Amino acid sequence: MAATIHDVARKAGVGIGTVSSVLNNSRPVNEKTRQKVLTAVAELDFVPNPSGRRLSLGKTHTIGVVIPYFTIASQIERLRGVMSVIAGSDYDINLFTVETIPQRNKILQTVPRRGRIDGLLIFSLNPTEADLRRIHRHNIPTVLVEASHPDLPHLFLDDVAAAQTAVEHLIQLGHRKIGYISDYLDDPFGSFFSRNRYQGYCQALKAADLPIQPEYHRQGCFGREDGREKTFELLNLPNPPTAIFTYSDDIALAVLEVARDLNLNVPGDLSVVGYDDIELANFAQLTTVRQYLFESGIQGVELLLDTIEHPDAPPSHHQLPTELIVRRTTASPSQSNDAVSLKNRD
Amino acid sequence: MAATIHDVARKAGVGIGTVSSVLNNSRPVNEKTRQKVLTAVAELDFVPNPSGRRLSLGKTHTIGVVIPYFTIASQIERLRGVMSVIAGSDYDINLFTVETIPQRNKILQTVPRRGRIDGLLIFSLNPTEADLRRIHRHNIPTVLVEASHPDLPHLFLDDVAAAQTAVEHLIQLGHRKIGYISDYLDDPFGSFFSRNRYQGYCQALKAADLPIQPEYHRQGCFGREDGREKTFELLNLPNPPTAIFTYSDDIALAVLEVARDLNLNVPGDLSVVGYDDIELANFAQLTTVRQYLFESGIQGVELLLDTIEHPDAPPSHHQLPTELIVRRTTASPSQSNDAVSLKNRD
DNA sequence: CTGTTAGCGCATTCAA
DNA sequence: TTGAATGCGCTAACAG
Numbered sequence: 001m002a003a004t005i006h007d008v009a010r011k012a013g014v015g016i017g018t019v020s021s022v023l024n025n026s027r028p029v030n031e032k033t034r035q036k037v038l039t040a041v042a043e044l045d046f047v048p049n050p051s052g053r054r055l056s057l058g059k060t061h062t063i064g065v066v067i068p069y070f071t072i073a074s075q076i077e078r079l080r081g082v083m084s085v086i087a088g089s090d091y092d093i094n095l096f097t098v099e100t101i102p103q104r105n106k107i108l109q110t111v112p113r114r115g116r117i118d119g120l121l122i123f124s125l126n127p128t129e130a131d132l133r134r135i136h137r138h139n140i141p142t143v144l145v146e147a148s149h150p151d152l153p154h155l156f157l158d159d160v161a162a163a164q165t166a167v168e169h170l171i172q173l174g175h176r177k178i179g180y181i182s183d184y185l186d187d188p189f190g191s192f193f194s195r196n197r198y199q200g201y202c203q204a205l206k207a208a209d210l211p212i213q214p215e216y217h218r219q220g221c222f223g224r225e226d227g228r229e230k231t232f233e234l235l236n237l238p239n240p241p242t243a244i245f246t247y248s249d250d251i252a253l254a255v256l257e258v259a260r261d262l263n264l265n266v267p268g269d270l271s272v273v274g275y276d277d278i279e280l281a282n283f284a285q286l287t288t289v290r291q292y293l294f295e296s297g298i299q300g301v302e303l304l305l306d307t308i309e310h311p312d313a314p315p316s317h318h319q320l321p322t323e324l325i326v327r328r329t330t331a332s333p334s335q336s337n338d339a340v341s342l343k344n345r346d
Numbered sequence: 347m348a349a350t351i352h353d354v355a356r357k358a359g360v361g362i363g364t365v366s367s368v369l370n371n372s373r374p375v376n377e378k379t380r381q382k383v384l385t386a387v388a389e390l391d392f393v394p395n396p397s398g399r400r401l402s403l404g405k406t407h408t409i410g411v412v413i414p415y416f417t418i419a420s421q422i423e424r425l426r427g428v429m430s431v432i433a434g435s436d437y438d439i440n441l442f443t444v445e446t447i448p449q450r451n452k453i454l455q456t457v458p459r460r461g462r463i464d465g466l467l468i469f470s471l472n473p474t475e476a477d478l479r480r481i482h483r484h485n486i487p488t489v490l491v492e493a494s495h496p497d498l499p500h501l502f503l504d505d506v507a508a509a510q511t512a513v514e515h516l517i518q519l520g521h522r523k524i525g526y527i528s529d530y531l532d533d534p535f536g537s538f539f540s541r542n543r544y545q546g547y548c549q550a551l552k553a554a555d556l557p558i559q560p561e562y563h564r565q566g567c568f569g570r571e572d573g574r575e576k577t578f579e580l581l582n583l584p585n586p587p588t589a590i591f592t593y594s595d596d597i598a599l600a601v602l603e604v605a606r607d608l609n610l611n612v613p614g615d616l617s618v619v620g621y622d623d624i625e626l627a628n629f630a631q632l633t634t635v636r637q638y639l640f641e642s643g644i645q646g647v648e649l650l651l652d653t654i655e656h657p658d659a660p661p662s663h664h665q666l667p668t669e670l671i672v673r674r675t676t677a678s679p680s681q682s683n684d685a686v687s688l689k690n691r692d
Numbered sequence: 693c694t695g696t697t698a699g700c701g702c703a704t705t706c707a708a
Numbered sequence: 709t710t711g712a713a714t715g716c717g718c719t720a721a722c723a724g
Contacts (some may be wrong), residue, residue, distance in 0.1 A: 002460045002484055004717060015695040020719055027720095030693060045480065049461035051400040052717030055700045060397065070429060074420050083416060083443045093441045097429045114348045115395030115701075134391065138348055224625075253629055278627055279570075283599055350701060361711040366703055373704095376709060398701030401716045461717075 003044040005092070012040035023048065046115040048114055054115070062092040063304065066107060067307045068125055070097040070188050072250055073225065073278040074293050075123060078145065081297020082121065088303070089120075098125070101188055112140040119308045122147065126190040141307040145300040146320075147191060153307055153315040155300055159193050162289045163200025163245070164207075166273045169287070169324055170243045171208045175271060179216045179241035180232045181227065181251055194219070197247050198276065216241055227254030235262065235270075242333035243271035249278045249288055256284060256329065257336035267331035277325055285328040296320050349390040358386035369394065400461070406419025408438040409650065410463040412453060414471055414535050416443040417569065418596055419624040420639050421469055425492065427643020428467065435651070437464075444471070447534055449485040456682055465654045467646055468493065472536040481681075487653040493537060499653055499661040501646055505539050508635045508668035509591070510553075515633070515670055516589045517554045520678045521617060524551070525562045525580045525587035527573065527597055540565070543593050543621065555581040573600030581616075583606065588679035589617035595624045595634055595670045602630060602675065613677035623671055631674040642666050 009016045009095050021027045022037040029037075040046075044255070054060045065082060067075050086093055094117060098104045108131045110308055112120050119141040126147045127135065132339075135142050136151070144154035170178050183194040197215070205212050215237060218230040231254060242305055246252040252274030266272060274281060277290035299318065307313070332336045355362040368372045368383040375383075386392075398405045411428060413421050414600060425441075440463060454477045458466050465487040471482045472493045473481065479486050482497070490500035516524050526547045529540040544563070550560050561583060564576040573592070578598060579585055592598040598620030605612050620627060623636035635670055643665055645664065653659070 005719095006717085009695095016718080017696070017720080018694055021694085024719075026670070033694080047456050047459055047462075048403075049717050051397050051406065051461050052720075054397040055401050055702085055716090056396075056718045056720080058700070070426060080416060087443055087445060087449060093440045095429070097433055099430075099433060101434060110393050113393055113395075115397050116393075127659075137391075198648045213707070225467075237698090257629060280629070283626070283630070303485060305400075350704095352701080355711095362702080363704075363712075367710085370703075373712070379710085395701050398716095399703075401718085402702045403703080404716070473718060682694090 002049070003046045005046075005048065006305065008037065008040045008045055008046050011044060012036045022310070024046055058114070060092075060116060060118050060246065061090065062094050064094045064096060064111050064120045064302070066096045066098060066111070066120065066122045066125060068098045068104065068123065068191075069271065070202060072101070072248065074200075074248065074250075074271050074276040074291075077278060078123060078300070079292035081294040081299075082301050083297075084294075085298055091305075098189070104189060109134065112142065113138050114140070117141070119304045121304050123300075124189070124191050124193070125237075127152070128190065129184050139311065141304060141311055143300055143304040143307060146193065148319075151315060153303055153317065155296055155303065155318050155320050157193070157291055157320050157322055159196035160200040160203065161293070162324075163197035163275070165200075165202045165322075165324050166215055166289050167201050167245055167277070168206035168207070169326065170245065170271060170273060170330065171204060171210070173271065173330060174242075175243040176210060176286035176333075177213075177216065177239065177241040177243070179218070179244040180217045181221050181230045181246045181255070182217065183222060183247055184220050198234075201245060221247075221251060222337070224250060224254045227251040228258050231255045231258040235264075242269075243273070245273045247275055249274035249276040249281045249286060252286055252288065253280065253284060256286070260317075266301065267329050268334055271330040271333070273330060281325075282327075287327045287330040288325055290323045290325045292320060292322075348395070349392045351392075353390055353392065354383065354386045354392050355388060358382045362531045404460065406438075406462060406464050407436065408440055408463050409647070410440045410442060410457050410466045411466045412442045412457070412466065414444045414450065414469065414473060414537075416445070418594065418621060419432055419626065420594065420596075420622040420637075423624060424643035424646070425641040427645075428468045428647050429643075430640075431644055431647050435649075444535070445470065450535055458488065459484050460486070465489070465650045467491065467650050468539050468609075469646075470535070470539070472538065473498070474536065480617060485657065487657055488648060489646055489650040489653060491642055492539065494663065495667060496663075497661060499649055499663065501642055501649065501664050502636055502667055503666050505542035506546040506549065508670075509543035509621070511546075511549045511656035511668075511670050512635050513547050513550035513591055515672065516555070516591065516617060516619060516676065517550060517556070519589075519617065519676060521587075521589040522556060522679075523559075523562065523585065523587040523589070524556075525564070525590040527567050527580070527590060527592045527601070528563065529568060529593055530566050540593055547591060557606035559572050567593075567597060569601045570596060573597035573659070575603050577601045577604040582608075588615075589619070589676070591619045591621075595622040595627045595632060598632055598634065598675075599626065599630060602632070613663060613675050614680055615629070617676040617679070627671075628673075633673045633676040634671055636669045636671045638668075 005016045008019045038151050096107050112135045124146045148154045148156040185195045221230045255272050264270050274288035277288045281288045351362045354365045444454050458481050470492045494502040531541045567576045572620045601618050610616050620632050620634035623634045627634045
């Protein structure tokens with residue numbers, strides 16, 4: 001049904017080798033036969049079958065992108081960065097989103113293989129040692145973004161320092177009761193950022209000689225609804241925090257929503273700091289840790305494209321910058337809030 | 347380097363036909379040899395090379411998704427819907443984002459082909475007649491979402507009616523000067539939604555015997571920054587509108603930002619209505635037209651999967667519901683705003 | 693400069 | 709029940 005290289009060759013009255021040569025500029029072709037081939041190609045609306053090409057070349061011209069937490073805005077912005085550079089290349093993108101552990105395992109077991117993809121970009125997921133062995137055995141160029149491993153090129157953040165800076169900002173404003181809402185510290189997907197940000201939070205408190213109060217730390221928060229719930233828990237404490245730091249902007253927005261529902265004034269009654277600086281953070285005037293998401297997507301593919309071209313170069317590790325962006329959701333705690341428990345407001 | 351079916355066959359001491367049979371359950375195999383093959387597969391960590399399969403089968407097990415305006419939140423929510431069903435299937439997703447006209451053309455010319463994909467999902471793009479001929483010639487199952495063509499299965503909205511309802515809502519609140527910020531009416535990608543929503547806007551005005559004032563209509567707005575600019579233009583008119591309807595929530599959020607920058611009270615001084623009901627709309631308490639984006643992604647792939655299975659069924663057309671969600675950015679216009687020009691505020 | 697051929701990895705048909 | 713041979717569409721090496 002679809003035209004093949006043989007159809008083109010027959011129509012142009014040449015051999016298939018010549019057609020292939022014309023299409024790929026792989027060897028000099030007489031200008032006249034070249035034109036004959038080109039017209040035949042145009043008339044038949046011929047485009048080479050990628051499966052044939054791939055099988056023959058042993059390359060797929062395809063990049064796999066593995067994305068957990070696809071519902072989270074930050075991952076989308078990274079993907080946008082990826083697409084912005086891919087659109088200009090002739091690579092195809094295979095998108096894999098992972099929502100569950102079995103899915104994660106299946107993808108990491110079956111995807112990193114020759115004949116399937118030429119390179120793999122993994123967001124926010126730390127491969128296990130078994131995954132790593134497979135990646136190396138199949139010799140698949142692989143780049144990690146927002147994750148790290150000594151044997152793999154990757155883009156990482158200093159989450160500990162960034163979180164510490166964020167919490168120090170709150171401390172400097174005068175806050176003493178600072179809550180932290182995090183994902184599970186032992187992330188089921190094997191990411192460390194939740195744990196690292198918690199560590200930064202603790203370090204900031206310690207450096208200021210403030211106690212680390214377990215009831216101020218809520219973990220296992222995933223998604224907007226969880227965020228609302230954890231916020232309620234924190235604000236309903238007998239001695240509620242005057243500021244809340246969250247591990248993502250998505251969650252910080254949920255905190256802001258709850259504050260609005262409770263008629264709490266932000267930042268007057270409650271300060272909020274997020275993490276990511278997604279596009280919405282600006283709209284919401286959220287104080288947050290910027291991590292240049294779009295840019296990280298761009299750098300990620302570029303690093304991968306590089307690795308594909310130079311597979312034997314030692315894996316390079318790049319630190320992505322972070323920056324505390326102070327907007328309008330943080331201020332000094334008001335006196336009243338210290339005295340009046342939230343429960344009395346309802 | 348990577349194990350092939352021959353390696354497995356050799357290791358198991360059988361022929362490649364047997365290995366293939368075991369892997370695909372394509373014919374009965376003696377239980378004992380079956381086990382031999384399975385152990386060999388496990389020991390070699392063998393996964394069939396997709397290019398080989400595809401070439402042999404003439405199917406790719408891949409779905410192409412073409413997405414223009416990838417920077418717009420509504421498209422992302424659709425994609426999320428798509429991924430939520432694809433994750434449970436064994437199809438791969440090839441993602442194509444289109445940002446420019448040449449890119450659009452290249453993709454529509456080269457992607458819809460056997461050997462490349464088994465089915466195509468196109469968002470918000472109306473194929474030309476030439477595109478259509480190619481799609482039919484190559485017999486590629488194709489589904490349109492937020493677009494329509496009689497010869498193709500598609501999911502469409504009644505944009506005219508939805509926009510009319512939105513503007514009627516403003517009229518009922520007492521607004522007489524209603525601005526509309528749209529994309530180009532003649533969308534370069536060949537979409538009609540901008541034009542249709544404009545038509546709904548006009549119909550609502552006409553039905554209420556209100557004049558259609560060209561200066562209240564700003565077109566060519568794409569992206570947040572454009573949105574801010576167009577908003578400024580409208581609000582700086584000698585006789586500025588008291589309400590603004592936008593063709594997307596992204597733009598409506600830009601209007602809200604400008605209003606905040608200008609210290610305009612929303613909805614007291616200015617009412618705003620968006621379109622899409624993206625996740626953020628709820629956060630911003632935006633009155634908007636909901637179009638069930640996530641759901642449209644789900645229905646889109648499901649329709650495509652259906653079409654792949656039953657290629658000869660007549661193309662079915664489904665209308666997606668819309669609903670006006672009234673939140674807190676619309677109210678009756680205040681008296682003062684009628685009298686005081688915005689310029690005097692600055 | 694160009695036609696022919698081998699082979700990429702697999703599913704499948706044909707023999708056995 | 710199974711092994712061997714064929715062909716999917718293409719690129720590249722080989723031979724002219």
